[in-house]
Amino acid sequence: MENFVVSARKYRPSTFNSVVGQSHITTTLKNAIKNQHLAQAFLFCGPRGVGKTTCARILAKTINCQNLQAEGGPTDIEPCNECESCKSFNTSSSFNIHELDAASNNSVDDIRNLVEQVRYAPQSGKYKIYIIDEVHMLSNAAFNAFLKTLEEPPKYAIFILATTEKHKIIPTILSRCQIFDFNRIQVQDIAQHLSVIAGKEEITAEEEALHLIAQKADGALRDALSIFDLIVTFSSGNKITYQDTIDNLHILDYDYYFKITDALLANNMGQVLLLFDEILRQGFDGHNFIVGLCEHFRNLLVCKDEATTQLLQVSEKVKAKYAEQARQSSASFLLSGLNVASACDIHYKSSKNQRLHVELALMKLSHLNALVSTRQLAEGAMQEEGLKKKAVA
Incomplete structure (x- = not known):
């Protein structure tokens, strides 16, 4: 052998x-x-x-x-x-x-x-x-x-x-x-290098999978290559998929955060709690989830301005999904949501009932969009009334 x-x-x-x-x-x-x-x-x-x-x-x-x-x-x-x-x-x-x-x-x-x-x-x-x-x-x-x-x-x-x-x-x-x-190596540079190696080894690799490996490596190319070898061994073939990568590295899929944000925007508290329960049943930690939700809200805020979209260190396919959801989310909702999620992150370890602590934050988040909309309507009405008073005067 x-x-x-x-x-x-x-x-x-x-x-x-x-x-x-x-x-x-x-x-x-x-x-x-x-x-x-x-x-x-x-x-x-x-x-x-x-x-x-x-x-x-x-x-x-x-x-x-x-x-x-x-x-x-x-x-x-x-x-x-x-x-x-x-x-x-x-x-x-x-x-x-x-x-x-x-x-x-x-x-x-x-x-x-x-x-x-x-x-x-x-x-x-x-x-x-x-x-x-x-x-x-x-x-x-x-x-x-x-x-x-x-x-x-x-x-x-x-x-x-x-x-x-x-x-x-x-x-x-x-x-x-x-x-x-020496600098930490950028995610994009690591992903491109892994793509070249995959080509030399005659391995078909999905772009999202290579980006995920690059992010997990945290700027260290040697770590990225070690993870790459691990995923190749896990897949038992000449193909690396995004699903194999998240399964092996035990990383929470982007899709969960997109689904939860969609449910939050729709004020669907029940769907949000069910998704969180599904995440916990898969063995993920509640603290890691809330940290990931903060990161997700941050990425959506970054996508609000085309000039800052380059700060996203994800594949083009995922970047397009972020841009689409950012268009559906108001900046007020994202900023308020980031404050609630950050407070949950800060007090997570000191909480006696950590699951309830996260669920309470999700309940608050599920009513945020309605509160933001009501506040905007009230502000609009006040402005309109002020304009009428000026016209009368």
Whole structure:
């Protein structure tokens, strides 16, 4: 049986151009290589799964490449993958690139061993690169032992530090590094990347399903690829559907919120309570439901203005449904509903009867539209009366 390789490893970027959602980082690094403005120490910071270690490896591979390629123009610097240095890197046999996991090698002795290695020049190639992952795990004594070497390394030595917690690194280390802050990857970028991988794997994937995976990943591409592999395994075939995704990830379907909002707009309290009961019987938590309802009202308010519709991180099909329901809902109803749902969210954990607490909020919401309509009629009548008085005067 052929060994399975997870997508996060199988499709790990090997060039700057293949890195997803970090163009501000890759452009800077390519220009630094082209103009020979390489710092002696880099610090890559950002949340998990956004490409810090990947970019560190690509940078290490590129600066030692003996035949740099200009793929998209003179500034588009990429490794050739054909020279001896690139081949040794691709087979993990390069003597010029050293990786250290600071989570398990965080003592003074470990750093002293590293400093000893730095003294020896590379046998082949121009640079020796030291990638230290999770660098915030180093002890204060280890940081202090590292200071002098980090500030004045030999001309052939480059250090690339990576961390998810920049605030834990002492200021004297930060001042000696060129700092790069990685962003969370946008939902649209993750969904597009998953679509490309699905095509390479000959898997048919629904756009809504990929968007849902991207949202669940919370900006981490590695998490998105892990969820993608999970859904592929769950579906037992070459097709990923929206229904399979919500079933496996135990996510409340968009349709429930659309149905509940329709019932609220129709002042149909019974239908609202029955839908909430159905949601609870499926095993969903009442608190997650009310948080999702707040998010739904927020999305409808965003759709009230075409200029802000781009803030919705959903597929085009779902975006059209939001736009349709937003046209049916008044801004007064949505704002009042958001206030009621937010108050329910705030007091949920302190409530003794949490189901009743949510049901009471839904009962209030089911009468909101009628109250808003009555208020608008009263205001209209008052304005009309005021105009008549002005005309008489």
